[in-house]
Amino acid sequence: MNQWSNFSKGFFKENAVFTLLLGMCPTLGVTSSAIDGLGMGLATTFVLVMSNLVVAVIKDFIPDKVRIPSFIVVIATFVTIVEMTMQAYVPALFDSLGLFIPLIVVNCLVLGRAEAFASKNKLGASVIDGLGMGLGFAMALTILGSVRELLGSGKLFGTIIYPENYGMLVFVLAPGAFIALGYLIAFINQVKKEA
Amino acid sequence: MEYVLIVISAIFVNNIVLSQFLGICPFLGVSKKISTGIGMTGAVTFVMVIATIVTFFLQKAVLEPFGVGYLQTISFILVIASLVQLVEIILKKVSPPLYQALGVFLPLITTNCAILGVAIMTIQKDFNIVESVVFAAANAIGFGLALITFAGIREQLDLMDIPKGMKGTPIALVVAGLLALAFMGFAGIV
Numbered sequence: 209m210n211q212w213s214n215f216s217k218g219f220f221k222e223n224a225v226f227t228l229l230l231g232m233c234p235t236l237g238v239t240s241s242a243i244d245g246l247g248m249g250l251a252t253t254f255v256l257v258m259s260n261l262v263v264a265v266i267k268d269f270i271p272d273k274v275r276i277p278s279f280i281v282v283i284a285t286f287v288t289i290v291e292m293t294m295q296a297y298v299p300a301l302f303d304s305l306g307l308f309i310p311l312i313v314v315n316c317l318v319l320g321r322a323e324a325f326a327s328k329n330k331l332g333a334s335v336i337d338g339l340g341m342g343l344g345f346a347m348a349l350t351i352l353g354s355v356r357e358l359l360g361s362g363k364l365f366g367t368i369i370y371p372e373n374y375g376m377l378v379f380v381l382a383p384g385a386f387i388a389l390g391y392l393i394a395f396i397n398q399v400k401k402e403a
Numbered sequence: 404m405e406y407v408l409i410v411i412s413a414i415f416v417n418n419i420v421l422s423q424f425l426g427i428c429p430f431l432g433v434s435k436k437i438s439t440g441i442g443m444t445g446a447v448t449f450v451m452v453i454a455t456i457v458t459f460f461l462q463k464a465v466l467e468p469f470g471v472g473y474l475q476t477i478s479f480i481l482v483i484a485s486l487v488q489l490v491e492i493i494l495k496k497v498s499p500p501l502y503q504a505l506g507v508f509l510p511l512i513t514t515n516c517a518i519l520g521v522a523i524m525t526i527q528k529d530f531n532i533v534e535s536v537v538f539a540a541a542n543a544i545g546f547g548l549a550l551i552t553f554a555g556i557r558e559q560l561d562l563m564d565i566p567k568g569m570k571g572t573p574i575a576l577v578v579a580g581l582l583a584l585a586f587m588g589f590a591g592i593v
Contacts, residue, residue, distance in 0.1 A: 229572060232431065233516045237424035277484055284477040292473065310476045310523055314516040316428060382422045383583035390569075390576030398568040 215336050218344030224317045225348035225389075226396045231317040234308045235349060236385040242365050245353025247301045248308065249346020251290050253339065256318050258286045260338035263326040279322045280313070287312045317345060355388050356380060406537050413541035415589040419517055420549040421582060426517030430550055431575060433508070440554035444547030446508040448540065450490060451518050454483050455539035458522040459532055479522055484513045517546055553582060 224230045234252070239245040262282050270278050291309050294302040302309065312318065321341055326334040357363050360379035362370040378384045417423060420430050426447070433443045458479050466472055491509045494502040512518060521542050525535040556578055565574050 229431065232427040233424050236427060277481070280480055280484060281477065284480050288473060288476050291476065307520060307523060307527075311425075311516045311520060313476055313480050314514050314519050316514050319514065378584070381587065382424070383580045383587065385424070386576045386580030386583055390573045390580065393576065394568045394573035397573070401568075 211333070211336055214333060215340040218337075218340035218342070219347060220344075222341075222344075223348055224341055224345045225352075226393055228317075230320055231315045231345060233311065234315060235352065236389060238305050238308050239349055239353040239356055239385060240360070240380045241357045241363075242350055242353040244301070244304055245349035245351075246346060247298070248305055249342070249349040251294065251305075251309065252312055252315060252318065253342025253346055254290055255283060255286045255312050256321060256342040256345075257335055257338040259283045259318060259322055260326040260334040261331065262286075263322045264329065264331045264334035267327045275327065276319075276323070279319060279327075283318050283322065284313050317341065352385075352389060352392060355392065356384055359388070360384060406534070409534060409537050410541040410544075411592070413538060414545040414548060415586065416592065418545045418549055418586050419521070419542045420546055421579070421586045423520070425520040426515050426546055429508075429511060429515055430546075430553065430579070431572070433511075434550055434554040434557055434575075437551060437554045437558060440547075440551045442504055443508045443511075444543070444550055446505040446512055447515065447517065447546055448543035449505070450483075450487060450509070450512050451521055451543045451546075452536060452539045453490065454486055454518050455522055455525055455535050456532070457482055457486060459525060459535050462526050475523070475526070479519060483518055483522070487513050517542070549582070549586075553579060556582070 218224070220227075222228060225232070225235050231252070234248050238248045259279070259282050263279055266278075266282075287310060290312070291302075294305075294309065321338060325337045329337070354364055356379045357365075358369060360375050360377060360381075362368060362372045362375045376384075379388060413419070419425050420427065429443055429447070433439045461478060461482060462475070466475060466478065487509055491502075494505065494509075521539055525538055528538075530538055557575060560574065560578065569577070
């Protein structure tokens with residue numbers, strides 16, 4: 209596999225959200241606005257790239273039996289770094305993402321890539337894989353966030369598109385998350401079939 | 404009275420799956436049949452209550468006195484992961500029938516964000532130990548209620564004529580959305 213397809217598979221062919229259905233909790237939980245979705249996506253991308261990098265470096269020293277716990281410690285370390293950095297520099301985003309920042313630890317996407325890719329591949333390829341999958345995840349979250357924000361409150365990245373009282377409030381609430389994602393996945397399945 | 408409020412709020416008003424979005428992976432993954440839904444609920448209840456008790460004491464007895472609160476994420480996930488292993492080993496020895504029933508679900512629970520989420524939430528809400536246990540148990544029941552209801556609907560869904568593009572995950576998500584809409588009706592009763 210060349211480096212470009214290694215990078216680009218995360219966006220469409222093996223997109224974490226639309227195809228593999230990994231990391232659904234943050235996908236549904238933080239996408240009530242596009243900017244929250246983007247912030248969550250980038251935080252996850254950072255954790256994914258760094259944990260893939262470290263796992264690729266240390267994979268030869270870790271006994272096979274304690275593989276998973278070791279990966280979790282590596283991931284949790286970077287999650288803590290992200291948590292503290294966000295609290296210091298973007299407190300507003302930190303507050304709106306809330307509980308979902310520490311929960312990046314149990315995002316199956318991050319552990320999944322460490323186990324399925326970084327523990328078997330070289331350093332460079334692992335970093336590119338992490339970057340591609342992470343940005344693909346961020347893209348999916350931003351799309352879902354944009355759809356919900358536009359339909360729900362008439363805004364896009366905070367810019368008013370149409371007056372808020374014409375919006376369908378349900379899309380920024382919990383049920384809208386499930387319904388919007390359901391129709392997005394149906395749309396993507398359809399596009400894939402025709403392509 | 405206070406405990407009743409915690410229970411009702413955790414099960415219905417702020418349902419852990421349908422309004423807090425925790426534990427979505429098992430909610431979508433093991434909800435094809437009611438029987439597996441019940442098994443998963445049992446395993447989650449068991450681990451959630453034990454994990455909450457252990458992490459509660461970890462926070463109060465270790466992290467806070469030594470001023471290392473920033474290690475919360477790392478230490479909690481390690482405790483939960485090892486606890487799941489421990490529960491698996493003990494169950495296998497002590498109660499083989501229970502192990503038979505819950506066994507397959509236990510490894511899946513480490514990456515169930517509901518467990519870590521509830522453990523962190525009890526700390527954030529500043530509950531005492533009794534409130535924490537009640538809160539954890541109520542959340543587990545809420546998880547079970549959502550999961551088993553959803554599994555029941557999905558069993559019926561197999562018999563329906565669904566447009567091709569909506570089959571599988573999309574229709575399941577839309578159904579979950581409608582279920583969440585129904586649960587929104589409980590808003591405001593507490």
